[in-house]
Amino acid sequence: MSKYFDALETRTADERKSALAIRLPQQIAHAKANTAYFAETLKGFDAASITSAAALADLPVVRKSDLIELQKQLRPFGGLAAAQWGRLGRVFSSPGPIYEPEGREADYWRTARALYAAGFRAGDLVHNSFSYHMTPGAWILEAGAQALGCTVFPAGVGQTEQQVAAMADLLPNGYVGTPSFLRILLEKADEIGVKLPSLNKALVSGEAFLPPVRDALLARGVVGYQAYATAELGVIAYETEAREGLVIDEGVIVEIVRPGTGDPVAAGEVGEVVVTTFNADYPLIRFGTGDLSAVLPGISACGRTNMRIKGWMGRADQTTKIKGMFVHPEQIAVILKRHPEVSRARLVVTNPDSIDLMTLYCEVGQDSGDALEKGLAASVRDVTKLRAEIRWATVGSLANDGKVIEDARKYD
Numbered sequence: 001m002s003k004y005f006d007a008l009e010t011r012t013a014d015e016r017k018s019a020l021a022i023r024l025p026q027q028i029a030h031a032k033a034n035t036a037y038f039a040e041t042l043k044g045f046d047a048a049s050i051t052s053a054a055a056l057a058d059l060p061v062v063r064k065s066d067l068i069e070l071q072k073q074l075r076p077f078g079g080l081a082a083a084q085w086g087r088l089g090r091v092f093s094s095p096g097p098i099y100e101p102e103g104r105e106a107d108y109w110r111t112a113r114a115l116y117a118a119g120f121r122a123g124d125l126v127h128n129s130f131s132y133h134m135t136p137g138a139w140i141l142e143a144g145a146q147a148l149g150c151t152v153f154p155a156g157v158g159q160t161e162q163q164v165a166a167m168a169d170l171l172p173n174g175y176v177g178t179p180s181f182l183r184i185l186l187e188k189a190d191e192i193g194v195k196l197p198s199l200n201k202a203l204v205s206g207e208a209f210l211p212p213v214r215d216a217l218l219a220r221g222v223v224g225y226q227a228y229a230t231a232e233l234g235v236i237a238y239e240t241e242a243r244e245g246l247v248i249d250e251g252v253i254v255e256i257v258r259p260g261t262g263d264p265v266a267a268g269e270v271g272e273v274v275v276t277t278f279n280a281d282y283p284l285i286r287f288g289t290g291d292l293s294a295v296l297p298g299i300s301a302c303g304r305t306n307m308r309i310k311g312w313m314g315r316a317d318q319t320t321k322i323k324g325m326f327v328h329p330e331q332i333a334v335i336l337k338r339h340p341e342v343s344r345a346r347l348v349v350t351n352p353d354s355i356d357l358m359t360l361y362c363e364v365g366q367d368s369g370d371a372l373e374k375g376l377a378a379s380v381r382d383v384t385k386l387r388a389e390i391r392w393a394t395v396g397s398l399a400n401d402g403k404v405i406e407d408a409r410k411y412d
Contacts, residue, residue: 005116008250009304016306021051023278024253028059031283036079037062037070038285053253054264056286061262061274063288064232065317068096077101083281092136094231100136103281109136109234110251111144111227117240117247118203118225120174122149127167127199129177129185130206132156136231137206141176144235150174157181160188164196171198179204179213179224186220197221205229208312209239228312230289232282233275237309242302246311252277254307255286256295259316259404260329262286270294270402272316273309290316292402318405322349322356327384329404332360335379341365341372346398347388351409358388363395 004010011019029047031038041060050056062070062080070078076091076099083103090102102108120126126145130137132154142152153170155163155177163185175182182202189196202217202224209226217224225239228246236254237246248254256271257264265271273289292315296308319328327347336342344363349356360380364372373390380388 003302004304005113006250009113009247009306011305013305017052020053020253024052024056024276025050027276027278027283028285030082030280031285034082035283036074038080038283040079042285053255056253056255056276057257057262057264059262059286061257061286061288062284064098064230064290065288067098067232071099077282080284081282088281090136090139092139092231093134094136098231100231101282102136102139103279107143107147108279109140109143109229110249111140111229111235112147113144113249114225114227114229114235114238115141115144115148115150115176115203117238118174118227119201119223120145120148120150120203124148124150124173124201125170126150126152126174126176127155127163127170127172128152129155129157129163129175129181140229140231140234141203141205145176160185161192164189164192164194167196167199168194173198173200175199175202175204175222177202177204178206179209179217179226180207182217182222182224183213186217186222203227226311228291228309230291232284232287233277233289234279236273236275236289237311239311240300240302240304242300244300245296245308247300247302247304247308248306250306251279254309256293256309257288258333259292259318259402260331261333263333267295267297268400270313270400272402288316292316294400294402313402316402318403318407320349320405320407322358322386325384325386327358327386327405331383332404334383335360335376338379339372339376341368342376343395344398346403346406348406348408356409358384358386359391360388361391361393361398363393363398365395368392 025047088101089104092100132138205227227238229235235249237248253276255274259272273291277284292313293309299305342362346361348359376390
């Protein structure tokens with residue numbers, strides 16, 4: 001049996017670039033022709049010229065935080081979906097509310113690849129503890145498991161004793177759900193004296209999969225891997241036996257951009273995860289997830305050749321209310337574009353003497369001076385309507401954590 005789900009995972013860089021050069025302009029043309037949103041936002045762009053991930057950087061980003069308002073303006077999907085009722089199999093609702101469509105093709109969310117990397121195979125029985133109520137999480141994993149040839153027990157959430165009893169009776173090989181709920185099930189089994197010897201693998205998602213939790217599962221004979229997915233995109237990246245970050249799924253393009261902008265960051269720098277999908281029904285182009293991550297150099301030791309990211313590293317939305325005014329990462333980006341001498345900056349908010357104070361720390365070379373300081377201070381006032389102190393930082397000294405705005409105020 002193959003180590004890999006298919007040959008796409010081990011393509012050479014040239015093979016991947018050649019395939020992308022054909023597929024990407026086709027998807028952009030499809031989105032422009034079949035969705036109201038992209039027909040408007042991409043009308044000034046020639047789809048045929050967008051043949052690489054680098055070329056995508058010129059296109060605007062649509063962010064997850066925009067979806068609630070967009071969907072109110074144009075129901076049900078804000079003009080971003082190319083398919084409507086009838087062609088779609090299901091529609092889901094996530095908190096917001098944000099509505100997500102599901103098409104009818106098998107493995108719509110591209111989960112089978114991540115499950116395969118986690119050791120799932122045809123003939124496995126999978127205990128699915130994601131919620132089957134309104135949100136798509138359970139269906140995302142079920143679709144991939146069934147595409148692999150697995151059978152799924154739709155456990156959902158809660159009712160831990162009943163779930164343990166079902167596991168003891170049915171003897172599932174694998175688990176999908178959050179890692180914390182798996183621990184709860186295993187502890188409940190211990191509490192009521194039930195053995196679960198059949199369970200030996202897990203694909204977890206929905207929350208951080210920390211090494212202590214992974215090791216605790218391993219001590220019980222359960223080898224767990226994680227997948228990074230969203231309700232809009234399905235699987236974005238997945239863990240392999242190499243345990244070196246997450247490998248990008250073959251059905252998406254991932255960029256890491258400076259929060260509040262669409263500008264790609266330098267290799268290894270933390271930024272917002274922006275994804276372009278090849279989904280025909282919901283053709284999201286440069287979708288800003290609001291999550292932070294960073295690209296890892298090289299390729300995985302497991303032999304899969306696609307780009308890797310470090311995994312989920314927090315949220316990119318750093319909007320902060322200061323003296324009654326909201327300050328957004330986008331505003332910091334506007335300020336920096338006015339002053340190209342600054343390579344990177346971080347706005348730190350403190351409250352000495354219970355009064356909000358903004359300090360903009362700027363990485364600059366040795367030529368910084370009074371004129372630049374005054375110019376930056378004026379730009380901050382102009383863009384945010386607030387005053388900030390300007391402080392210099394040597395190039396490379398600011399923390400590489402994706403933060404553009406740091407709220408360091410203390411309230412005790």
